[in-house]
Amino acid sequence: MDSAIDRIMQTYDLLMxxxxxxxAEARAKVTAYVAKLFEAGEKDTHRLTVCGLTYLRELDGSNDPVKAGFTGL
Known part of the structure; x- marks a missing residue:
């Protein structure tokens, strides 16, 4: 789990x-989120990394499909 969090933060710091x-605030939030996923049974480091990055991007609003031009039509 720690390696996934380190990878998430390294990648996210490159993006933002x-x-x-x-x-530090983002690390605290993503650590709690990844811990919840880990406790729910997700053990794959790569999946935890992708989920954590998606979570942080949703928190900061950079993963908004409407802003990206996807309307669903």
Whole structure:
């Protein structure tokens, strides 16, 4: 689980230019989220990484399909 969180934060820090405080806050949130997934039975590091990155991108609004132009039509 720790390796997935480290990989999530390394990748996310490359995508987003943020302060150290914002990065620490994101790490705390994604750690709680990944721990919940891990406790629910997800053990695959790659899946945990993808889910964690998706979670952080949803939190900051950069994963909004409407903003990306996907209307569902």
């Amino acid at each position: 230019n943020r302060t150290a405080d914002a990065s």
